[in-house]
Amino acid sequence: MNSLLSLLPERLAWHVLLSAAALILGLLVALPLGVAAARHPRVRWPALALSGLVQTIPSLALLALFYPLLLLLSNLARATLGHGFSALGFLPSLLALTLYSMLPILRNTVAGLTGVDPAVVEAARGVGMTDRQRLWRVELPLALPVIMAGVRTAAVWTIGAATLSTPVGQTSLGDYIFSGLQTENWAMVLTGCVASAVLALVVDQLLGLVERGAERRDRRVWGAGAAGLAIGLVAALAPLAADLAPRPASYVIGAKNFSEQYILAELMADRLEGKGARVTRKINLGSAVAYRALAAGEIDAYVDYSGTLWSNVLNRKDNPGRAAVLDGLRAELKRRDGVVLLAPLGFENAYALAMRRDRAQALGIRTLADLSAKAPQLTMGGDLEFFSRPEWASVERAYGLRFKARRQFQPTFMYRALGSGEADVISAFSSDGRIAADDLVVLADPKGALPPYDAVLLAAPGRADDRRLHEALAGLDGAITVQAMRAANYSVDRDADKRTPAQAAKALEAGLRP
Amino acid sequence: MTEAILLDHVSKAYGGSTVLHPTSLAVPKGRFVALVGGSGAGKTTLLKTINGLVVPDAGTVRIDGVETADRDGPGLRRRIGYVFQEVGLFPHLTIAENIGVVPTLLGWEADAIRARVEELLDLVALPRETAVRRPAALSGGQRQRVGVARALAARPAILLMDEPFGALDPITRAALADDVRRLHDQLSLTTVMVTHDIAEAVLLADRIVVMSDGRVIADDTPKALLAGHPDPAVEALMQAPRRQAARLRELAGE
Ligand SMILES: Nc1ncnc2c1ncn2[C@@H]1O[C@H](COP(=O)(O)OP(=O)(O)OP(=O)(O)O)[C@@H](O)[C@H]1O
């Protein structure tokens, strides 16, 4: 629990900074737009329709969409102006959340302004106010309670949605939620949820105070609310001030969003810190985000898998075999993106189809070829990306698999589904500790339809000749067996006696193949 | 003598239906004109063309001989007091701030505004302690008096009033009407007042303008109109004050 809370100040600080910046930016755009929309019906419809449309995009997708867009712009800027900017982390999160915060502010500004009694508006004109004076002295003050209600809604939404900035590499309270869900650490998930809910509640109450004060035109009441917000903001951001002090250049270690990745990231980070380097961890990156972030130099190193790189990065559909794939990657990634393939770690985390041992025996299934005959009576469970991956297309084609039904699960729940019979076959990973623990069998692939998935250490182009990084990660070449990785993964994923990824990394390091 | 208000063939239509046919009206400086007529006759519309709240489709408006189209609307309206039919006080401002709104817009000193507000509260017979209240904390009649005070605050030369005494009890109504007439004389205002009450118009005004369906159907002194008018609608309208006057004479004579 203490180790959980020790990360809170930093995560909270980033969460507050991100939400506050997005809300302020949202206000700066939505308020003037709302005023214009209230004045001109011609602006009103498109403005409301557009911001309503943004709202219908799931916030996770909105955040994810900004990353490639910004990367494109950054590359463009690098090509034309000589230097780009970081497309990962803060910027895409800020832009997506800003868009997201706009609708309630815009809608309430329009509603508040158009709801002002026409007799009062007429009187404002009648006493000789200019359009601007009428807006500031009469319409805005009268619309303020409605506008503030919109700001409060926007604040609560933004603080909640900010937890989703974790997959694009922005530290937030979402780090607890994403890591916790992945490793089934419910205390961790709860910490993230409670922290973000409490933050939202406190901000909402303080904004409520500002609203009431403004409504009653009581300077003390709204002053108290505003002071509370300002003090809270400064206090929450204090941990970040330490980061502003000049410090030795740091390494950024990336990880995708599952336990093995967390453990390997900790392993690398430990080794670098052992060499006196400062390390920042960017965990829970989306699968496609991680490689692009590495190529762009936004992270320095992470672990990926040969088959993923082969099909998703190089767009290759063939399967020339394990060694050939590795060689091909080493040459192509270097040539194309300058990315350095440092070393294969020694184990595979391949996609494999797995079944419960008893069920497989009862149906007489040992290989994917056996499976194809029984598939029409069975339900196939896949993780969230499996069915859209080329591997699935490839096995489906090679063995003519036609299932009764297909279902998608979060990985944790996928294994549960196998136990409860909601799925008969699942897309498993060969290094998953649950294969041994749940007594599953991995179905053989006689036609070689599934590509190899060697875990490989990748380094950013800018770190190609970095001595410290090379020294820190030396000796990992082929050093991790699949059994060792399964055990480490299981120690994090199991329900009882759970280890943190950092603890698992220490144990893994201690048992490395010499 | 220049006309304080001169409307020359002004007309107004809303979405194809004409609410004001080409109308001309001249009000010399210092006159008190009453505008009467049935509901929807176009009285408010005509009144609003004078201070530019309604921009006529055709025709010209001159204030003190200057065409208003050439002047900025807000500046013009700050110099013309206007009492709204719906009163239209600013609900978020105190009574003092409501009364002081035009002086504030004109950039008066705070002290001058405060003194003027107190003067006006006395004038419209409102207790001074109402100054700090919001309009919602006043009765309908009190709010109307604030409306009159707000219109007079910046010492305008022209006062336009749209049924300013509608929600007042008869005693206050008569008293305030007398006050307004006295002020009109004292300050040599030019006043146009819309009213439904013909007796009030007869007693207060120098001239009565009768409107019907967007047209002026009569424009004369109360005395002349009481004596008789060819238009039956005007005759019907004048019946009431005539009967009242006869009855009063009868009672006084006994
Ligand atoms: N903004 C507007 N849009 C459309 N029609 C309007 C508008 N303002 C006034 N009218 C119409 O113009 C006509 C004259 O309205 P106006 O307010 O001038 O009447 P009025 O003589 O003041 O009536 P009342 O004694 O009831 O106040 C009415 O039929 C009214 O419905």
Ligand SMILES: [Mg+2]
């Ligand atoms: Mg009217």
